Amino acid sequence: MSDSEISHTTRQKVFFIVLTPTAVGAGVFLLLNALTPLGALASAFAGLASGAVLALYFASNLYAVIADTENELKGRIDESFSGTIYEKNKLETILRYMTDGTVAVGADGSIIHANESARRILRMTDDDVRRKRYDDIILRFTDDLTLDAILQDLEAGETGGSFSYGGATYDVSFGVFKDSYGDDGGLVIIFRDVTESQKLRDIQADFVANVSHELKTPLTSIKGYAETLLAGGIDDPEMSKDALGIINSEVDRMKRIVNDLLQLSRLDAGRQTWNMKETNVIALVRMAAKKQGVTAGRKRQQLNLFAKDRSFMLTIDRDRIEQVVTNIISNAVKYTREGGRIDVEVVRDEHWLYIIVLDNGIGISELELSRIFERFYTGNKARSGDMSGTGLGLSISKQIVEEHGGNIVIQSELGYGTRVVISLPLEAPAINKNILQE
Ligand SMILES: Nc1ncnc2c1ncn2[C@@H]1O[C@H](COP(=O)(O)OP(=O)(O)OP(=O)(O)O)[C@@H](O)[C@H]1O
Numbered sequence: 001m002s003d004s005e006i007s008h009t010t011r012q013k014v015f016f017i018v019l020t021p022t023a024v025g026a027g028v029f030l031l032l033n034a035l036t037p038l039g040a041l042a043s044a045f046a047g048l049a050s051g052a053v054l055a056l057y058f059a060s061n062l063y064a065v066i067a068d069t070e071n072e073l074k075g076r077i078d079e080s081f082s083g084t085i086y087e088k089n090k091l092e093t094i095l096r097y098m099t100d101g102t103v104a105v106g107a108d109g110s111i112i113h114a115n116e117s118a119r120r121i122l123r124m125t126d127d128d129v130r131r132k133r134y135d136d137i138i139l140r141f142t143d144d145l146t147l148d149a150i151l152q153d154l155e156a157g158e159t160g161g162s163f164s165y166g167g168a169t170y171d172v173s174f175g176v177f178k179d180s181y182g183d184d185g186g187l188v189i190i191f192r193d194v195t196e197s198q199k200l201r202d203i204q205a206d207f208v209a210n211v212s213h214e215l216k217t218p219l220t221s222i223k224g225y226a227e228t229l230l231a232g233g234i235d236d237p238e239m240s241k242d243a244l245g246i247i248n249s250e251v252d253r254m255k256r257i258v259n260d261l262l263q264l265s266r267l268d269a270g271r272q273t274w275n276m277k278e279t280n281v282i283a284l285v286r287m288a289a290k291k292q293g294v295t296a297g298r299k300r301q302q303l304n305l306f307a308k309d310r311s312f313m314l315t316i317d318r319d320r321i322e323q324v325v326t327n328i329i330s331n332a333v334k335y336t337r338e339g340g341r342i343d344v345e346v347v348r349d350e351h352w353l354y355i356i357v358l359d360n361g362i363g364i365s366e367l368e369l370s371r372i373f374e375r376f377y378t379g380n381k382a383r384s385g386d387m388s389g390t391g392l393g394l395s396i397s398k399q400i401v402e403e404h405g406g407n408i409v410i411q412s413e414l415g416y417g418t419r420v421v422i423s424l425p426l427e428a429p430a431i432n433k434n435i436l437q438e
């Protein structure tokens with residue numbers, strides 16, 4: 001019987017009760033009460049208890065009322081049961097797809113629930129979840145987050161902590177959940193992987209420290225020479241000339257750093273304008289090598305260029321690629337001793353053009369090689385001494401080449417030399433599509 005049928009039969013009986021002459025007094029009360037099957041059942045018992053003539057009616061209808069009531073209760077239980085299942089499924093799905101690890105721990109320390117992320121973060125097997133206590137699991141990583149430790153933290157008003165393991169860092173938050181009696185039922189502990197954001201925070205902090213340091217060094221020197229001039233040095237023409245020369249080159253250095261930083265920020269924000277044009281790459285490389293020839297000559301180095309063709313046209317941003325080639329050749333010149341040799345070669349295959357710069361200089365250790373493209377990384381100062389610059393050249397070069405759809409690969413052996421390969425695709429890269437003309 002459907003809900004509407006149940007209430008329809010109920011209403012008929014109520015109507016009949018009211019029309020029974022001896023029940024007029026009780027009728028009003030019973031009418032109000034009997035609007036639902038449960039109320040009708042109560043009314044039936046009330047009628048029986050009153051012993052009135054009405055009781056005859058109620059007695060005869062008691063079974064029908066009980067049946068109605070049973071139906072309604074069954075309906076309500078079914079409804080609330082399927083509601084509970086729906087809520088349970090919903091919760092399970094949320095927990096399953098949550099990237100945060102969530103563990104519910106009973107007051108006795110047993111694991112009530114651990115979602116998949118928690119199992120992954122805490123390396124829990126199904127057997128662990130079934131049999132192990134929470135403390136057994138967490139103690140494999142840290143002793144700061146045991147049940148007792150967390151309860152103490154909560155008492156002190158703290159609701160979170162963190163732990164690191166295997167190169168990853170996790171933020172942990174926790175709280176007490178109540179059972180159906182309103183008592184403390186246990187703890188919910190949530191683990192969030194913050195490794196990446198922590199790394200970004202570290203990089204940002206390093207970056208600010210590096211920029212400050214790189215700008216502070218020339219500023220200190222400028223200030224020192226300016227003070228010397230003010231303190232009377234200005235009257236000594238020789239000293240004045242030296243001081244002003246140094247001030248001038250330090251200002252140039254600061255200008256270079258600021259320009260590099262502005263360029264990096266443009267590249268990062270995708271605001272770099274690309275002026276893509278058909279360019280003779282061989283001529284570009286020859287020109288860049290020639291410019292470095294002066295410094296190489298001063299160091300009595302051999303600087304050779306090898307290219308089969310005189311000309312090879314490629315669509316690139318000429319100035320930016322020249323900047324890259326200049327930086328790579330200038331590195332080779334800078335980090336190669338007097339009398340050393342630098343070979344620059346331009347070759348190509350079916351899909352790529354390669355600009356290869358080979359030197360027999362001081363080389364780079366394996367450990368340094370893994371960090372060489374980091375901003376401000378200048379390697380081992382003891383090895384490169386005064387030669388090293390600000391460590392922005394390679395990181396900018398890499399970004400420029402990647403924007404052209406290519407890459408830079410560096411191989412090196414400490415003490416023997418370095419080989420840098422710049423690869424550029426022969427097919428025009430995607431940045432052609434959104435060139436912003438300068
Ligand atoms: N050919 C090379 N031989 C040996 N070490 C090199 C070579 N090229 C780069 N390096 C190392 O890599 C580091 C990073 O190079 P990068 O060009 O980014 O910075 P830099 O030359 O120090 O400064 P700048 O920002 O002025 O270019 C250098 O400081 C140097 O230690």
Ligand SMILES: [Mg+2]
Nearest residue numbers: 327331393394
């Ligand atoms: Mg450099």
